[in-house]
Amino acid sequence: MSDAVVATLAPIALYVLIAFLLALGVVRAAIAYAHRRGMFDQPGQRRSHKVPTPRGGGIGIIVAVVLTVPLCLLSVQPAWPMHTVIALIVAVVMIAWIGWWDDHSSLPALPRFGVQVLAVAIFCVALLMDGPAWFWLPLLVLAGAWSINLHNFMDGIDGLLAQQGIFVACGMAVPAWLAGQPALAGASACIAAACLGFWCFNRSPARIFMGDVGSGSLGLFVFAMVAMLWKASWSLVWASLILSSAFVSDATLTLLTRILRRRRWYTAHREHLYQWIVRRGHTHAVGAAWYFGWNLFVAAPFAAWAFEQPGMGLIACVLTYSIATAVWLVAKRRFIRRDRYKVRHVHT
Incomplete structure (x- = not known):
């Protein structure tokens, strides 16, 4: 390993360690804070947990990432523009603030969505100031707002979102480095380390939940890293999208299904695949293992293919999401059939 590589890796390794330790400490403090303030998610018909559990632990991820990611992006060469980094942190703080508020006292959907769109727009405008073309702005804002919400939707069982954050962030760090x-690789590694620090308290059985302060902000970070990879080299976007295929597919297909069935899609429910896994009697650990298996045996190989063969990136992405859709449809159908059979059996 050359001296130049060592000189680059040394500060990144330090920032990653700091991110992990910060998340670990802040999440531990958040547990005590939630107990004092009575911030508990109560069990219910539309929830997957069975005992009251503190929420708001995602603040540990946010503190760790806000303090380390800018250091990576600005100090590791080639550094990212100051205005892009500042806009990213401002956007994250806005999402974390509205999420922290919602964790304390539930807010209407419209104000939350308005803040989300504004935060994403601030980051996207800064990202596009020196290219690519401005016609990308509406699509980027839409994608960023959806990333924030889909990660919020997928935060429903122990360890799942933190596990996904670790996988996606590590997965994006590799192609960024290569x-x-x-700098972008180090930033992604810091996000993974912060998620790992939170996961230590969130793995099944969870001692604390992420809350909106963490889930929405993590969704913004995932979007931001993908967008910055896209700006650095457009061919990297396909591998990045493949890494998130499990969450994007489940959240998107569930939302579309609820809309087509004329249900109140914006209200709480238990229709995601991971929720059906738990509803059928499996543990939260088993549910998270399903998604880990997909990431390990499908998403990772297809993402590697897309990175190694840039000309095949789009095809790899389409294949991945086609397989994900098929798996989702088959699994949901089997779970629903078992549920209907169980209901009929009980009544007879």
Whole structure:
């Protein structure tokens, strides 16, 4: 390993360690804070847990990432523009603030969505100031707002969202490093380390939940890293999208199904695949293992293919999401059939 590589890796390793330790400490303090303030998610018909559990632990991820990601992006060469980094942190703080507020006292959907769109727009405008073309702005804002919400939707069982954050962030760090973007690789690694620190308290049985303060902010970070990879090299976007295929597919297909069935899609429910897994009697650990298996045996190989063969990136992405859709449809159908059979059996 050359001296130049060592000189680049050394500060990144330090920032990653700091991110992990910060998340670990802040999440531990958040548990005590939630107990004092009575911030508990109560069990219910539309929830997957069975005992009252503190929420708001995602604040540990946010503190760790806000303090370390800018250091990576600005100090590791080639550094990212100051205005992009500042806009990213401002956007994250806005999402974390509205989420923290919602964790304390539930807010209407419209104000939350308005803040989300504004935060994403601030980051996207800064990202596009020196290219690519401005016609990408509406699509980027829409994608960022959806990333925030889909990660919120998928935060429903112990360890799942933190596990996904670790996988996606680590997955994006590798192509970023190989593509000559060590600052972005370090930033992604810090996000993974912060998620790991939170996961230590959130793995089944969870001692604390992430809450909106963490889930929405993590969704913004995932979007931001993908967008920055896309700006650095457009061919990297396909591998990045593949890494998130499990969450994007489940959230999107569930939302579309509820809309088509004329249900109140914006209200709480238990229709995601991971929720059906738990509803059928499996543990939260088993539910998270389903998604880990997909990430390990499908998403990771297809993402590697898309990175190694840039000309095949779009095809790899389409294949991945086609397989994900098929798996989702088959699994949901089997779970629903078992549920109907169980109901009929009980009544007879």
